Amino acid sequence: MDPKTVRGFVGNKLSFSEVAPKDGIRMAAEMAPEDVVAIIGASGLRGRGGAGFPTGKKWEFARSQEGTPKYTICNADEGEPGTFKDRLILTDFPELVFAGMAIAGRAVGAEFGILYLRAEYGWLRDHLEAALERCRGANLLGKAILGNKEFNFDIAIRMGSGAYICGEETALLESLEGRRGDARNRIPFPVQAGYLGKPTTVNNVETLAWVPCVLVKGPSWFAAMGTRKAPGAWLFSVSGDCKRPGIYEYPFGTSLRQILSDVGAENAKAVQVGGASGTCVPPAQFDRTLSPGDLATGGSIIVFGPGQDMFAVAENFQHFFADESCGQCIPCRVGNQRLLEAIGRMRKDGLDTDGERNVRQLAQTMTVASKCGLGQMSARAFLAILNNFSGELPGRA
């Protein structure tokens, strides 16, 4: 199947289209590895998977580790509901992502990289293998990359098998090691003991695509796009009740209202920012901006139009979490199931004061006591909907 047939709509010009992957690799080949880390650090680039950890810092930690060999992993297990930017990046700019991985390898001292691709994107595999072959043929991967004898790097693609939790980096590592996708305890962090117990960087597809752009165009070009606290731009996946769903690039600090106007969704009743594990924003807050200090996001925007039943939305998200919980810890395994049942009941019978106290307590327990981000975040959407749209419940109007 040709990935271009499901490419979808891109709403504005993407910075990725302005950078040749080869130029980024050439710069890395000619630079000292510590200078590569310094430039990425100076740009202020943060992880685009949702957690927003500074990429330069992650690489610095990995670089300073003594264990060898080291590994560089690209997390292409894009599973957050409403998120599809990595799909577009892997369709249009695979070589840019591979360049980012090679540059990461050069920076931290890794010679082997793995791209972990979700099963749902299995149709992208041949396309990506062909791009890898082109990179090898052009000496952008392989031995002595672009003539630098100390720059060796190659990439293998490994598939997921349908588990949202494997987007969590330690669960992803478990999966690569042939185990169930159960999140690990931290410490140690993957940069200390990751794949096969060796120092490992795990970066998101989009993060890695920005890397060659930052090298080629310079950290100040990157920083100039966003705000002082949150430099750079971000790819947003926009879906739901809007006229022009698709991929849009925005600098940090862009207001939600601006985005809604661009995608044709001025009449939105609510917007889910950050996917199922994100938060639900009511119209009174549409002037908030998308940036780490305000509305943090993994780049997912789902628009709900005037007719939507918000507790049906909450139930859909909750079903997702009950289904995708790995089952390892009780607050997440049982909590998500109980919350799903509670939402079903309240949609039918409404919610009295006692019931409300109970579900809020349950949500609090899940948030505080779950082992990984899945359980810690899964009640967020429901709580936001309860806080802003409880009038839609029976007996509350």
Added chain:
Amino acid sequence: MDAQQTLRTEVEQLVRVHGRGRTALMPILQDLNRAHSYISEDAMLAVSDALNVPRAEVYGVATFYSYFSVKPRGTYVIRVCRTISCAKQPDYHPAIAALFDELGIGFGETTSDGIFSLEQTNCAGMCDQGPSMMVNEDVYIHLTEASVRTILNECRHAALAAKKAQ
């Protein structure tokens, strides 16, 4: 050669491709799952012996991931995306009604001719172009009642042609 021996030979071939370490477990299970549409008990035993991984752990991995199955499935596994952006599209319910109508089965079931299994999947990443579904590894977007019927017919013809060719 009996069925079990055939499977062991097949697993040995996969070991030659993917290696004998624990890291080969997922790729080997993925290949078996694709080739047979499921991972049988005999297959799990063969993998356990070949990789020297405890049987319970092979079973644990085979039952953790939603794309693996330890029960027989149809030649074509259909997975309809049920996550919000797809599920809220006007064509979502008509498309599902067409699936039920054409196949005569519900979610989690396999047709008696062994051609189709019907499942639901969480977000397939086609939120901007829903409703969507996967048919084995391919993805279909902008589903309608009519397009679902066309897709199923194409699969049916391909399955019958393959049977004839055997």
